[in-house]
Amino acid sequence: MTSLFDYDENREAASAAKVRALEALLIKKGVLGSDSVDAVLSHFETVAGPFNGARIVARAWLDSEYKRRLLEDAPTAIAELNFPGMNGAEGEHMKAVANSESVHNLVICTLCSCYPWPVLGLPPYWYKDPVFRSRGVREPRAVLREFGVPISADKEVKVWDSSAQIRWFVIPERPANSEHLNEAQLAALVSPEAMMGVALVPALPAA
Amino acid sequence: MKLQHYLGGLENLGPVNLEKKVFVAEWEKRIFGIHTVMMAESTHLAYALPKYPIAQVPTTFKETWTWASLRTGAESMQPFEYFKYRYYEKWLMGISQFFVDRGYVAAEELVTWTEHYRANPGAPLPEQPNPVLKEQVVRYLHRGDSGLRAPVTPVRFVVGDTVYVADPEAADHTRLPGFLRNKKGTVTEVYPGAYEYFVSTGPDGLNGPQHVYGVSFDASDIWGADKSEPHTVIYADLFDAYLQPAHEIHAKDIS
Numbered sequence: 001m002t003s004l005f006d007y008d009e010n011r012e013a014a015s016a017a018k019v020r021a022l023e024a025l026l027i028k029k030g031v032l033g034s035d036s037v038d039a040v041l042s043h044f045e046t047v048a049g050p051f052n053g054a055r056i057v058a059r060a061w062l063d064s065e066y067k068r069r070l071l072e073d074a075p076t077a078i079a080e081l082n083f084p085g086m087n088g089a090e091g092e093h094m095k096a097v098a099n100s101e102s103v104h105n106l107v108i109c110t111l112c113s114c115y116p117w118p119v120l121g122l123p124p125y126w127y128k129d130p131v132f133r134s135r136g137v138r139e140p141r142a143v144l145r146e147f148g149v150p151i152s153a154d155k156e157v158k159v160w161d162s163s164a165q166i167r168w169f170v171i172p173e174r175p176a177n178s179e180h181l182n183e184a185q186l187a188a189l190v191s192p193e194a195m196m197g198v199a200l201v202p203a204l205p206a207a
Numbered sequence: 208m209k210l211q212h213y214l215g216g217l218e219n220l221g222p223v224n225l226e227k228k229v230f231v232a233e234w235e236k237r238i239f240g241i242h243t244v245m246m247a248e249s250t251h252l253a254y255a256l257p258k259y260p261i262a263q264v265p266t267t268f269k270e271t272w273t274w275a276s277l278r279t280g281a282e283s284m285q286p287f288e289y290f291k292y293r294y295y296e297k298w299l300m301g302i303s304q305f306f307v308d309r310g311y312v313a314a315e316e317l318v319t320w321t322e323h324y325r326a327n328p329g330a331p332l333p334e335q336p337n338p339v340l341k342e343q344v345v346r347y348l349h350r351g352d353s354g355l356r357a358p359v360t361p362v363r364f365v366v367g368d369t370v371y372v373a374d375p376e377a378a379d380h381t382r383l384p385g386f387l388r389n390k391k392g393t394v395t396e397v398y399p400g401a402y403e404y405f406v407s408t409g410p411d412g413l414n415g416p417q418h419v420y421g422v423s424f425d426a427s428d429i430w431g432a433d434k435s436e437p438h439t440v441i442y443a444d445l446f447d448a449y450l451q452p453a454h455e456i457h458a459k460d461i462s
Contacts, residue, residue, distance in 0.1 A: 012234070015234050016232070021317055021321040022302070028335070031245075031266060031311060032241065033338070035341050036337060040239070089348050091351065111384055126226055130217075131220045134214045137384075138434075141436045147225065153437065158439075158440050165353075165419060
């Protein structure tokens with residue numbers, strides 16, 4: 001009876017203190033160094049992140065041959081760009097799928113939160129939330145509308161559930177009126193959400 | 208059934224949460240980091256692809272810790288508890304319990320130290336860098352831990368084959384999304400080589416290297432024509448153990 005009401009009134013402060021205590025104890029006991037966790041976090045600020053995926057997408061937009069190679073064999077095509085760590089943790093085996101006039105792709109992991117770390121970094125909250133994981137496979141179009149992405153009825157929706165080794169990402173459609181942009185400018189338009197299929201890259205104003 | 212295996216398709220959930228932040232509280236970064244360091248110093252990496260010089264890394268951690276460890280923990284939670292907690296709250300619960308269960312940390316000292324940091328949120332961590340471990344963490348993040356192995360069994364399906372998803376006993380852990388059990392699909396890809404999952408899942412069927420197939424499912428074959436959205440295809444990568452040839456199912460129906 002009481003367990004229903006037995007909770008900390010400040011859940012965040014309790015978790016913050018507990019994780020700090022755990023890290024401190026693990027350092028003291030030689031399981032971690034005091035620089036270990038920071039080494040992980042720094043990797044996701046400088047090496048693995050959506051900045052890589054955005055550059056890969058921009059390259060694919062500018063070079064249709066590159067896009068073809070990326071769709072056929074993502075690891076080899078990504079390796080051409082010489083970014084470090086591209087077949088590292090949670091990117092050992094990656095595949096890309098492309099949105100087009102007739103197909104919209106959505107990536108999901110209904111069992112957990114599999115995500116292509118090297119090219120996209122760590123999954124945003126929405127991707128890990130049980131509601132997205134439940135509804136994304138049953139009513140992807142309704143879910144996409146909630147993300148502000150209405151998909152016309154004649155377009156096919158493909159949902160990719162990551163349950164084995166492959167980590168998927170989406171090459172969104174190139175936005176209208178972007179012909180004058182270079183690779184870096186194009187990359188700046190590409191969000192992690194667009195590379196998971198819950199956002200589009202919006203058209204630029206007509207010149 | 209275990210509810211955590213059947214998230215796909217639950218109804219009556221309300222709108223999706225559109226939060227784009229990776230970490231919604233600062234403390235979440237630390238438990239993510241602790242988990243990732245544990246994976247980077249897991250003893251199994253001595254025999255992984257690639258192989259790592261784990262024996263030379265100065266650490267007192269002598270355990271196998273992989274995604275399977277974390278996922279098995281989440282899947283073993285009482286399901287209503289599972290939905291009460293946020294993603295990294297579950298990690299914090301599971302990982303701290305693991306260190307207590309394995310004797311690395313005493314439950315009482317975790318409580319005492321937690322009280323200390325609760326009363327003194329700015330109190331520093333012990334200063335004890337470990338440059339060799341740090342190097343291993345960076346190496347692991349750059350090179351990963353691939354399940355790719357040489358196949359030990361023949362390929363059972365080719366692209367275009369109709370398959371049915373198996374319905375194995377619910378085990379501690381699975382890589383079979385529950386909503387696909389017993390459903391009819393079509394093989395769209397036969398991945399080269401075979402893949403070994405981190406652990407055996409016992410009666411669930413993962414054990415040793417297995418072929419993995421990309422399988423497509425018409426949404427209406429999963430949810431029913433009147434309960435699914437039109438023009439929608441679900442793809443899943445499924446280990447060999449989770450698939451059955453259509454003709455075997457057909458034969459069973461007749462007998």
